[in-house]
Amino acid sequence: MKVLVAVKRVVDYNVKVRVKADKTGVELANVKMAMNPFCEIAVEEAVRLKEKGIATEIIAVSVGPQNAQEQLRTALALGADRAILVQTEVDAEPLAIAKILKGIVDQEQPGLIVLGKQAIDGDNNQTGQMLAALAGIGQGTFASVVKVEGGKAQVTREIDGGLQTVELALPAVVTTDLRLNEPRYASLPNIMKAKKKPLDVKTPADFGVDATPRVKTLKVEPPAERKAGIKVKTVEELVEKLKNEAKVI
Amino acid sequence: MTILVIAEHDNASLKGATLNTVAAAQAIGGDIHVLVAGSGAQGAADAAAQIAGVSKVLLADNAAYAHQLAENVSLLVAELGKSYSHILAPATTNGKNTLPRVAALLDVAQISEISKVVSADTFERPIYAGNAIATVQSSDSIKVITVRPTGFDAAAATGGSAAVEAVASAQDAGKSSFIGEELAKSDRPELAGAKIVVSGGRGMGNGDNFSILYSLADKLGAAVGASRAAVDAGFVPNDMQVGQTGKVVAPQLYVAVGISGAIQHLAGMKDSKVIVAINKDEEAPIFSVADYGIVGDLFEIVPQLEKLV
Ligand SMILES: Cc1cc2nc3c(=O)[nH]c(=O)nc-3n(C[C@H](O)[C@H](O)[C@H](O)COP(=O)(O)OP(=O)(O)OC[C@H]3O[C@@H](n4cnc5c(N)ncnc54)[C@H](O)[C@@H]3O)c2cc1C
Ligand SMILES: Nc1ncnc2c1ncn2[C@@H]1O[C@H](COP(=O)(O)O)[C@@H](O)[C@H]1O
Numbered sequence: 001m002k003v004l005v006a007v008k009r010v011v012d013y014n015v016k017v018r019v020k021a022d023k024t025g026v027e028l029a030n031v032k033m034a035m036n037p038f039c040e041i042a043v044e045e046a047v048r049l050k051e052k053g054i055a056t057e058i059i060a061v062s063v064g065p066q067n068a069q070e071q072l073r074t075a076l077a078l079g080a081d082r083a084i085l086v087q088t089e090v091d092a093e094p095l096a097i098a099k100i101l102k103g104i105v106d107q108e109q110p111g112l113i114v115l116g117k118q119a120i121d122g123d124n125n126q127t128g129q130m131l132a133a134l135a136g137i138g139q140g141t142f143a144s145v146v147k148v149e150g151g152k153a154q155v156t157r158e159i160d161g162g163l164q165t166v167e168l169a170l171p172a173v174v175t176t177d178l179r180l181n182e183p184r185y186a187s188l189p190n191i192m193k194a195k196k197k198p199l200d201v202k203t204p205a206d207f208g209v210d211a212t213p214r215v216k217t218l219k220v221e222p223p224a225e226r227k228a229g230i231k232v233k234t235v236e237e238l239v240e241k242l243k244n245e246a247k248v249i
Numbered sequence: 250m251t252i253l254v255i256a257e258h259d260n261a262s263l264k265g266a267t268l269n270t271v272a273a274a275q276a277i278g279g280d281i282h283v284l285v286a287g288s289g290a291q292g293a294a295d296a297a298a299q300i301a302g303v304s305k306v307l308l309a310d311n312a313a314y315a316h317q318l319a320e321n322v323s324l325l326v327a328e329l330g331k332s333y334s335h336i337l338a339p340a341t342t343n344g345k346n347t348l349p350r351v352a353a354l355l356d357v358a359q360i361s362e363i364s365k366v367v368s369a370d371t372f373e374r375p376i377y378a379g380n381a382i383a384t385v386q387s388s389d390s391i392k393v394i395t396v397r398p399t400g401f402d403a404a405a406a407t408g409g410s411a412a413v414e415a416v417a418s419a420q421d422a423g424k425s426s427f428i429g430e431e432l433a434k435s436d437r438p439e440l441a442g443a444k445i446v447v448s449g450g451r452g453m454g455n456g457d458n459f460s461i462l463y464s465l466a467d468k469l470g471a472a473v474g475a476s477r478a479a480v481d482a483g484f485v486p487n488d489m490q491v492g493q494t495g496k497v498v499a500p501q502l503y504v505a506v507g508i509s510g511a512i513q514h515l516a517g518m519k520d521s522k523v524i525v526a527i528n529k530d531e532e533a534p535i536f537s538v539a540d541y542g543i544v545g546d547l548f549e550i551v552p553q554l555e556k557l558v
Binding site: 011013018026038093117124125127130131133138139141142144154157162164165166167168169172177214215217219222223226228230231232233234236246248249 | 386
């Protein structure tokens with residue numbers, strides 16, 4: 001079974017992003033970029049499926065600028081067999097990305113498609129679900145356990161009240177939550193080997209997709225600042241403030 | 250303009266997030282219909298009919314919708330949704346699971362987790378863990394939107410008298426089935442919607458130590474939350490995680506205990522009215538958002554606090 005993994009290049013999660021002065025977006029110049037953390041978990045899950053002999057080939061895909069090749073090379077170093085970059089300078093929206101991924105699914109016919117539950121830049125949490133709808137297949141979103149057996153996947157999902165388990169016919173989409181696994185680090189020899197693994201470059205047009213955004217960003221502003229508070233010395237003082245000043249207890 | 254709101258419910262009753270979503274629909278303006286898709290969900294539909302400002306309730310009662318499987322519910326919503334200007338769902342795990350499928354089926358974008366309505370086609374939403382607020386405008390004919398409940402004061406649960414109309418459509422995609430669930434049982438208020446939230450982090454040390462937070466919470470009538478580190482370490486279940494990729498809360502009072510205040514945690518609680526931080530490290534970033542900070546050992550402070558409140 002082939003496994004397709006979608007990885008996004010995003011601002012590293014340790015960076016505190018700042019809004020640009022002209023309010024057109026956030027400052028991306030000279031900011032550290034990385035693979036979206038949920039995508040790291042997706043790659044790790046695919047690699048574990050291969051180690052168990054369930055996956056036969058792992059294909060990593062990214063839609064983005066030329067330097068998203070860096071994140072694809074990381075995926076290759078972690079254990080993906082080959083990679084596809086669908087190159088575009090447009091900041092494509094989840095629907096367009098899902099359509100491109102659907103094009104790749106049609107070509108490659110994977111048994112399982114693993115995505116992150118959320119990209120930590122746009123915080124959309126949409127792409128996997130959209131891809132599953134376009135492909136007309138089932139989805140196990142926010143996964144914390146994935147078992148593939150007998151042409152089916154059992155996925156345990158992190159939901160508001162606790163955990164839910166669903167069974168999906170394959171092919172299916174899985175989106176990863178934080179507790180699914182703990183991603184490994186790429187070893188130096190594997191980073192070297194990854195440089196020789198195949199990486200195809202395509203365009204959205206190759207899949208007949210127009211990536212022009214449907215939603216226009218009118219402005220991007222910093223959030224309302226909280227006023228700096230005070231430090232209290234004793235618990236008595238804290239309780240007094242909560243009762244008489246803040247009036248919340 | 251007619252707006253379709255997808256109800257969040259457990260068949261018997263409505264979840265509070267539905268009321269916040271109706272409030273967002275009211276801010277957009279227009280006729281408001283509520284869809285209750287479930288199995289044996291008359292109770293939830295009757296409750297939806299009482300919500301002030303709702304003019305019609307659609308009840309799709311079928312075994313195919315019993316567990317809110319996104320594959321099935323999205324087909325129903327996409328079928329019904331074609332005649333609406335907006336389709337809204339709360340940004341709960343259910344809403345997030347189903348609504349993007351609806352958007353894809355209708356070939357429109359989804360706007361995730363709006364925190365404010367600017368106009369019928371323009372909305373504010375947080376991005377980058379709430380470090381920026383984007384104002385976005387949709388040009389799609391149907392606007393598919395998830396609503397961040399904390400952004401909108403709940404609509405009144407009573408005062409309305411909408412008609413409940415049965416929807417016959419039974420959509421079973423046949424791609425997925427429900428196996429089981431493990432739901433946390435608790436007598437404490439739910440995190441979303443609680444007036445006071447007490448959250449513990451890695452500083453709690455282990456799961457047993459959370460008992461001091463539970464006693465404090467019970468005295469305050471509070472819900473209990475946690476940081477990712479506390480959940481990952483297995484101290485408490487996943488549904489207690491507050492943050493960018495967990496639950497977003499905005500109570501009257503949020504007490505962060507042994508939590509450092511990473512941006513991903515702040516994203517889930519920094520709109521709380523009053524924030525208290527208890528941490529032994531006076532440099533901890535949580536103090537930069539706390540109204541009242543107290544530097545010290547949580548194992549001394551929390552029991553004292555419990556005695557005094
Ligand atoms: C993709 C991604 C998503 C994430 N999503 C979330 C999310 O949704 N929610 C979330 O919370 N995090 C999230 N995180 C994790 C986040 O970055 C932090 O790692 C996490 O919030 C840290 O948890 P903590 O504050 O409990 O632990 P730590 O950062 O380890 O802080 C523990 C604190 O406890 C204090 N302490 C220790 N002992 C005591 C004591 N006896 N008395 C008083 N104080 C004490 C310490 O001084 C310290 O400040 C995410 C990270 C990533 C990469
Ligand atoms: N540009 C992209 N290229 C490849 N995968 C993507 C891209 N954008 C989103 N994804 C996938 O979809 C997941 C969810 O992203 P989002 O819906 O944007 O929150 C990510 O974790 C990725 O797995």
